Amino acid sequence: MQKKIKIFAILLLLTITALNLNAQGQGYIFTDVVRNGATDVKNQASSGTCWSYAAAAFLESELIRTGKGVFDLSEMFVVRYNYIKRMDDNYLRRGAGNLGQGSLAHMFTNIVEEYGIVPQEVYSGINYDSPVNNHKELNKFVNVISGAAVDLKQRSAQYNQLVNSLLDIYLGPLPINFNYKGKDFTPLSFAASLGLNMCDYVEITSFTHIPFYKKSVIEIPDNWDHARFYNLPIDEFMAVIDNALTKGYTVCWDGDVSEKGFSHSNGVAINPEIKDLTSFIGEDRARFEKLTVDDRYAEIYKFEKIFPEVKVNQEIRQSGYENFTTTDDHLMQLTGITKDQNGNKYYITKNSWGTDRNKFGGYLNMSESFVRAKSISIMVHKESIPADIRKKLGL
Secondary structure (H helix, E strand, O other): OOOHHHHHHHHHHHHHHHHHHHHHHHHOOOOEEEEEOOOOOOOOOOOOHHHHHHHHHHHHHHHHHHHOOOOOHHHHHHHHHHHHHHHHHHOOOOOOOOOOOOOHHHHHHHHHHOOOOOOOOOOOOOOOOOOOOOOOHHHHHHHHHHHHHHHHHOOHHHHHHHHHHHHHHHHHOOOOOOOOOOEEOOOOHHHHHHOOOHHHHHEEEEOOOOOOOEEEOOOOOOOOOOOEEEEHHHHHHHEEEEEEEHOOEEEEEEEEEOOOOOEOOOEEEEOOOOOOOOHHOOOHHHHHOOOOOHHHOOOHOOOOOOOEEOOOOOHHHHHHHHHOOOOOOOEEEEEEEEEOOOOOEEEEEEEOOOOOOOOOOEEEEEEHHHHHEEEEEEEEEEHHHHHHHHHHHHO
């Protein structure tokens, strides 16, 4: 009996040792704190329409949360209307508008409110020889037709026909009436049947050059319609994200993914601290003191172990925005909270780059430091905002 106990104790010790080695030297081990309902990961492919995919995913989660069921909403239905709106904007700005493919979450909800929405199976938005989105050629022609109207200083009936014909050719004619699961709808009646009020969704940012607790325009290229965002101090901005996720809501996130610390392939986004080594201990500190800054980064970005991250305050965040290192690159959906083996917080993030570009099914985890530093804005349901913050915002 004693021999069996001794063998069991040895096996237990080996197991604990193995777990400790795994925690210290084998990358990131995550344990979910909360994970909210979400639909399957989609693929925006060769199109700059992440904003539409992120906003659609966000609303699809809202439909799950409110008990409406699982829906696959058509991103390209909204993208088509968005092309027309931005071409109109470019004309009225005498060619100085933004004719790129990027936009923001409110442009999705605005179009749903005005024109409705349809299921993906009703409007795929692919009317050309490709299994996935590819807007390279389409966007070239959008720029050419828009530029011609500006040069001629008029938008004739033929111009409008050209625009609609172009979009019909690449994306397909818009559905006027359709049948879905045995019921007849228009895009507006289908949107109404979903029971979501687009006015319930608000966008929030966090910068010091605009007043807190008020709505202001943020100066990013994709905000081409000059929409106004509520502005909060960074701690309250993060409190909104945390409260939403812990209460069963998801978050539509806009931010910077151009940093080397953002690694979709490794399933993480981090904001490492490599200049101040006081938070490093033992052999890591001794070894890092001998390395150049570039070599320190190179080791950290192997993503083989966890390193200390920057303690991001409002000043650091603002500096990144004003020196252009924090840029408006990409929209995704935050669906939950997880922690690594050291207890550090991360946000479970659903990307729109398909499921085969990493081994995590298209998801990644963004660290709290990364989100504090690299967020541009978020869209949330106003009821997911903590009551005291809602009061400050007048919501």
